[in-house]
Amino acid sequence: MTNQEKYLRAFMEALEVTAAEAPTLVYGESRAWDSVGHMTLVAALEDAFDVMMEMDDIIDLSSFEKGKEILRKYDVEI
């Protein structure tokens, strides 16, 4: 599985959304991505890419695209 596939899958499974919906999501603007879903998503991303995100990055994780940018800091290229 490519990093892109793992990344998309983490969003789909953690937030229970479709592949089409995932890239459009913004934190706090949909029922799927609330604070609880956020922590599930963080756990899923950390598990998928074997990283431990810093608190500032967890707070910054606000969209599908932003997540890619944050993961780059942990040497993960999506």
Place this chain on the structure above:
Amino acid sequence: MILTGKNAIITGAARGIGAATVEAFASEGANVWAFARTPNPAFEARCQSLADRYRVWIKPIYADLTNEAAVIAAIKQAMADKLPLDILVNDAGTMGEDTVFQLTPIDEMRRIFETNFFGTMFLTQLATRWMARKQRGAVVNIASVAGINGGSRLDYSASKAAMISATKTMARELAISGIRVNAVAPGYTDTDMTKGLGEKVEQSAIAQTLLRRKGQPEEVAAVAAFLASDRAAYVTAQVWSVDGGIL
């Protein structure tokens, strides 16, 4: 055995209730990352001895909980084993000087809270994210009856009250991730910490108990093991006093 195959982090593992909890968990089949503040050959030898006796692994990991970088490094060290984390027991704690509220420097209160509360909260944030990966886990916070009834040292009792409150809020927020959070509130327990309180305090504490004796660390550890186990699968947000009966 009620913890067979479980992997647990136990903080404050070198002494007192934490040390007893390491043995209780190992005897019930759990593997343990045993967190302690200071490198200690005797502690490492005890971990190896218990691991051999109970046929589990017990790995000493050192971290000062007041140092966030050290806590991150410690968690990463444990995570490097590539195993799931099933249980976290927060036992690390300290007690300040014997004084009254009006004479307790605010910096001293902060120092106690740094270890007993803030450091523990930071570690718990990291550990429960690790647990959330598998959507299951159990946290057991070792609080104190002083956190319920108030105690003679405001900094200590207030930090334990904060932990009790945090237990309930964490239980509420982490339930959706399959993580249970409970607390044990020991009464006067026979540890190095209480030995320093003196004979008068001890006699007074014992006199308040229905059982007319002090508790043993193993008696607290046994309750922690139960709460961490699947036998307590429907128990969360609870504070279980192990205090010999104080009414």
